[in-house]
Amino acid sequence: MNLILVTFIILLAFTSYYFGRKKALVIQSSQRLTALPKFYGYYLAAWCAAPALIIFALWSVFEPSIVKTFILQDYTDQNLTKNELQLIYTKVKALAAGTYTGNITNFLDESANKYIQLKGIANSAKVAIILAILIFSLSFAYRSVQKNDRMREPVEIFLKWVLFVASLGAVLVTIGIVFSLLFEAIRFFQAVKIFDFIFGTHWYPAKTFVRDGQPDPELMKDAFGAVPLFAGTFFIAFIAMCVAIPIGLLSGIYLSEYAGRGIRKYAKPIIEILAGIPTVVYGFFAALTVGPFVKEIGNAMGLEVSAESALAAGAVMGVMIIPFISSLSDDVMTAVPQNLRDGSYAMGATKSETVKKVIFPAALPGIVGSILLAVSRAVGETMIVVMASGLAANLTMNPLESTSTITAQIVVILIGDQQFGDPKTQSAFALGISLFIVTLLLNVIALSVVKKYREKYE
Amino acid sequence: MLKNIGKNMNSFKKNLLKKRYNAERRFQWYGKIAIGLALSFLAVFMFQIFSKGYSAFQKTWIVTEVHYDKELLLIDAESPSKDDLENADYYDVAYKAMTSLDTGLPEEEDRQLIQMVSYKYEAEVKDLLLKNPDFLGKIVPIKLTASDDVDQVHKGNYPRDIPEKNRRVNDYQLQIYDMLNERGDILSEFNISFFTSPDSREAELAGIASSFMGTVFSILVCLAFSFPVAVLAAIYLEEFAPKNKFTDFIEVNINNLAAVPSIVFGLLGLGVLLAVFNLPRSTPLVGGITLSLMTLPTIIIAARASLKAVPPSIREAALAMGASNMQTTMHHTVPLSMPGTLSGTIIGLAQALGETAPLILIGMVAFVNTIPGTPVDPAASLPVQIYIWSESAERGFVEKVSACIMVLLAFLILMNLAAQIVRHKFEKKWS
Structure with missing residues (x-):
């Protein structure tokens, strides 16, 4: 039904384009045109499609909730909770679609009939309204075409609006992220105190699962302490940075100051391949090769090493991050003005002294920015940790034990079937929003540092 | 006296310069090592993936003989139609095809032979007959997909020297494998099904x-x-x-x-x-x-x-x-x-x-x-x-x-x- 309606609107828009252009050619024989003939076509087509499609979209968004309120009106006197009402509504819908398998009560049957009836009314009303709008807007547009008004401006203004709405897309995504996270997170914090979440040191959400019934509030208090996850996240990110910063920075320095054009041309893109490899591939590599390798070395030295150690995950993550640091620091050091270098050489400094005492301090803000971006990348990294660093949230500072991170726990909680309304599921959204805030802060700081640095030398 | 001081100063300067040049050289080496490390990570990584993965593009088959016996297939009609072939019972025929590899084996041990091919071997036996209806009543050679364990043994990825109870392939199966391999009845071909078949719980049948x-x-x-x-x-x-x-x-x-x-x-x-x-x-x-x-x-x-x-x-x-x-x-x-x-x-x-x-x-x-x-x-x-x-x-x-x-x-x-x-x-x- 909907598909037919949309196709009809679009087809009509196309025909009105041709019709408008033809009309313009007719007008041309008697008077001077105000725009190219195709703009007459565009004008008609835009008036035909835009209002109808907007109404159609609004209708489709609001229709289900209105129908729902109508159906559930019959149940308001029964003192049902929101979840029970939702369940009833799902049942009614299933019954109406003929896919219901439970036993059918009279009441349910009645509601289903009402649902079908309402849907029928809504559908015919939708078609009628959209047809009316099509006729109205087309006749309006046709009249102005007949009058030979200026045709190009309105079309261009319309196009500009389309462009503007598209640019709102990015904002919409952000709003969507914030709201979807906040919505579930707020419900989570109604069940678990925010204090317990931020400062609790014991993360074990599976404990709260109780078949049929509400979980014990005492248990809830002790099961959602996110400190081990925060600690694990930053611990693994720290290990990653221990690998990535020295290697990345030194390669960046070598590329920008020492390497000839030939080496630079090939080495830089090859190192950047490291950043293009999907993280799940790194995860496989960490779990299958690096993890056992670290364990073997540790055992040879007489240390107790878990097969899924934070060290393996962090080290592999560090390798992944090398290009972020090397490329960015190469860029910022290349951007340091040549006269600083020349001044230093003129004083008799060697190249390495120039790098250490002049170029590095001058490029420091940019380098710090790039490191912060890399940290934010490491904090948000998921698959390597999920596959290589175990899933139990230990509060430990021993790199040879397994730890878990925010991202890994989100995956653990939400893999498979989820039940919305369960504090365990909601806790994933609470973790998500803390992750979002942390990475956002890191990015904002990093971008402002880099921006300030750029202003200094441009 | 003064001359001596001058000499000392000179050698001191020389030493300092030497030190500074050494530092310069060291620093340059640090950079080279860093780039070398980054590149070698990439190389090790690629090598690991390729050395582990290339064998998946080969598929192992076990060749045996199947007798499309009308009686075992439960086909009564003189000239059976496509439907008759479709609905025939292939269980015994397929079972016999595998167990005929070693007739000396007691019946209750037969499973060991069946385990050497993929669990879809019955369907493979059926497909061959459906494609060539004139095989009915004849004894023909057939290729069956080897189980993933035999597959891994054939590709040399499976350590044969670990104790039998830790192995998924037992000594008897290895013996049969060796015998077949000597006869040339283990085939390795390009693994088309890896690209054409969907995911499966069985490694030998899984595709992308x-x-x-x-x-x-x-x-x-x-x-x-x-x-x-x-x-x-x-x-x-x-x-x-x-x-x-x-x-x-x-x-x-x-x-x-x-x-x-x-x-x-x-x-x-x-x-x-x-x-x-x-x-x-x-x-x-x-x-x-x-x-x-x-x-x-x-x-x-x-x-x-x-x-x-x-x-x-x-x-x-x-x-x-x-x-x-x-x-x-x-x-x-x-x-x-x-x-x-x-x-x-x-x-x-x-x-x-x-x-x-x-x-x-x-x-x-x-x-x-x-x-x-x-x-x-x-x-x-x-x-x-x-x-x-x-x-x-x-x-x-x-x-x-x-x-x-x-x-x-x-x-x-x-x-x-x-x-x-x-x-x-x-x-x-x-x-």
């Missing part, structure tokens, strides 16, 4: 067709949603937006969005697309939309950069000829910026191609053993397939994962090459 189609569908959906919106947004921001607070806000927004961890987009997909809009779970449609939200900022940034790179003289010339702002943009600026935009889009899609975490959250990890035909059928994607297989304990899946990674990397390399070609071939060089 379902996840491959899932990836293709999600990328197409992602392209369809993100490309138009991103390009239109970029045009507005670069060519029409007034310089005010709101435009700045949009810009900051886009930059920050580009750095949001991918898993947060998965939460968005779960919380909005599945919970609010009730789109079908586990499908490439939802996966593609989620990925498109992620690639949106990447494409916007690339498109803006390439719009910015079009020199103002082009716009001025068009305006001077009497074109309106919109005409200048749509007829001149945008077409000239397209190569850069397209290559940025391909790179954004390549990133989306490798994404796993958001797809896991929207349920694309479900076990799918059919090949999806539309974007609204449940499916996995290549990176998710890598994750699923690498969680499996069976040895046979290790090489499958590596092979799947090779396919994924090949895909990524192709896309990046395409981006390079689009950029270099079609982009105009200004000045």
